[in-house]
Amino acid sequence: MTRIISVKPLTREAFAPFGDVVEAKDADSFPINNGTTERFHDLAKIDTSMEDGQTIVSIARSQPFSLPLPIKMMERHPLGSQIFMPMSGKPFLVIVAQANSDGLPGEPVGFLAGGQQGINYARNTWHHPMIALEAVSDFLVIDRGGEGNNLEEYFFEGKEYIVNDAA
């Protein structure tokens, strides 16, 4: 039986079990540069130092997917958090799951991120690889560099998940 993954708008509150939403909206801020710039300060918990890890900055260029999209696997990073920030103002789809009692992904849930919203997957959060929607999309990535095995993958077997639409 195929289960349909529900997709909600991305908000800090709804995403809190999975990490941070990186956006200016409703964030604390203060003026800098003689008032010509407003700084929305310290928006995510960067957690990259395990096993001598370092914080690194990269760009991910993602091909767009069309819906409906089957969700066949998820991944997580046991050694570090991971921020994806859209560089071109385009919305994208985020699929995450809380771990079940065996540490494997539970029921996946979906969030539609607006083009001015980034996400920070907390360390060890199960998530699907990037799902750009409209066009090839660049994201600034802030995650962990260093030695050690920082990738776990899980392929769903005996369960079929699908995202029908992003609304």
Added chain:
Amino acid sequence: MTRIISVKPLTREAFAPFGDVVEAKDADSFPINNGTTERFHDLAKIDTSMEDGQTIVSIARSQPFSLPLPIKMMERHPLGSQIFMPMSGKPFLVIVAQANSDGLPGEPVGFLAGGQQGINYARNTWHHPMIALEAVSDFLVIDRGGEGNNLEEYFFEGKEYIVNDAA
């Protein structure tokens, strides 16, 4: 006498004395996520750990300036590097200076950053506060959080600098 600051296109080579250019163009990359995403890897030297500093992520929302613009001061951060990455694909103006033998800013130089280019000011690089050009512009900022005095400012006296145009 007023001196006119020359503005060049932003390239890695020309900006190297001041820090990094964060862009996918001409960067090393490899495929991830089963080939659906290309990762341009480790594009900047994050240097935020002095005096127990941490790497933090913020958003800077900058009001646009119009040209010609007098450049009356510069600042630098003795404890940390600082990345600004445009979130809305708009160009911006970067004014930097190498330190002279007294540690004060030498002759300022200008770079026009394209909307897909970010910059990373190396620790202690003299620079002017953000200069957005076309409209109110959001930038993702990756810099240092923590105690300690991380700001030096220098106001030019007896010298007048101006940026006439960004071309």
